[in-house]
Amino acid sequence: MTDHKEQPLSATTFEPATTQPESVAAASGGESSRAIIIGLAAAAVLLVFVFFVLPQLVTPDDDVAMPSPEQSTAPASGTASAPAGTVNEAGNGRSPFAEAQESALRREAQEALQSLLTLQESLAERGAPNWGEPDYSKALEAAAAGDTAYRERDFAAATADYQRALDQLLVLEASLPARIEALHETLTGAIEAGDVVSAQALFSELSEMAPADIRLISLEDRITALPAVITALERAAEAEATVISLPPSRLRVTQREQTPPTSERLRASLN
Numbered sequence: 001m002t003d004h005k006e007q008p009l010s011a012t013t014f015e016p017a018t019t020q021p022e023s024v025a026a027a028s029g030g031e032s033s034r035a036i037i038i039g040l041a042a043a044a045v046l047l048v049f050v051f052f053v054l055p056q057l058v059t060p061d062d063d064v065a066m067p068s069p070e071q072s073t074a075p076a077s078g079t080a081s082a083p084a085g086t087v088n089e090a091g092n093g094r095s096p097f098a099e100a101q102e103s104a105l106r107r108e109a110q111e112a113l114q115s116l117l118t119l120q121e122s123l124a125e126r127g128a129p130n131w132g133e134p135d136y137s138k139a140l141e142a143a144a145a146g147d148t149a150y151r152e153r154d155f156a157a158a159t160a161d162y163q164r165a166l167d168q169l170l171v172l173e174a175s176l177p178a179r180i181e182a183l184h185e186t187l188t189g190a191i192e193a194g195d196v197v198s199a200q201a202l203f204s205e206l207s208e209m210a211p212a213d214i215r216l217i218s219l220e221d222r223i224t225a226l227p228a229v230i231t232a233l234e235r236a237a238e239a240e241a242t243v244i245s246l247p248p249s250r251l252r253v254t255q256r257e258q259t260p261p262t263s264e265r266l267r268a269s270l271n
Helices: 022-058 069-073 084-091 096-125 135-151 155-174 176-193 196-209 215-244 253-258 262-270
Strands: none
Touching: 096 135, 096 155, 135 155, 155 176, 176 196, 176 215, 196 215
8 A cells, every 4th residue: 555645735826916006986976977978968968059040040030021822833943043042033023102102092991891881881771773873883893893993903993992982972862862852752743643552552661761860661561451442432432423423403502512532531631
């Protein structure tokens, strides 16, 4: 049996893991905090620039007009497009003073048109299309000419046409009192003549022309009673004819002289 010598174990040096000092770790955390703060500050400056400064830089000049739809859809020519100011001058060519003058002329035309419409509606309600011809139609023709001029933006001519139509309607309005009196006399004559159809037609015309005339009340009562009065007159005439045909010995002359004939009394009730 062979003897082996035991080899002694060599000692190994123990080296602990190196760690950073606390001061170094604290310094590293401080640098990270500063970097975050700097980043946030830069982001805030960028937002201020984007929302407040940049819009002012890209806002177009107020004097430069936007292109019209026709200009925006027009095909591009072979040459380079003109600047916005040149396009505005070529497309519009109107100064603010000219536009203000045009606006004033437009307002004058609209005011004349409003007066014309008010009077025309009033006369139409009073039957002017029936009794106001041909002056009423001429006024409407002048108003139509004013509409054409207004659509063509010739506001001065439109105002003149509207005013001409208004003057013609004012003449018609001024003639209303004389027309009403003449129509009243004609209606009274138709009632006294016993013409029921004519009296009714004239009464309808007078009611439309002068709806506030107080005489319409009595005229309506007389027209309503007219058929009964006419019937009574016819019967009275027949009775008188019968009396006349009697022998003279049966007539009472004194009674006829004292009492008017029945037909005369009925005719007097029409007045």
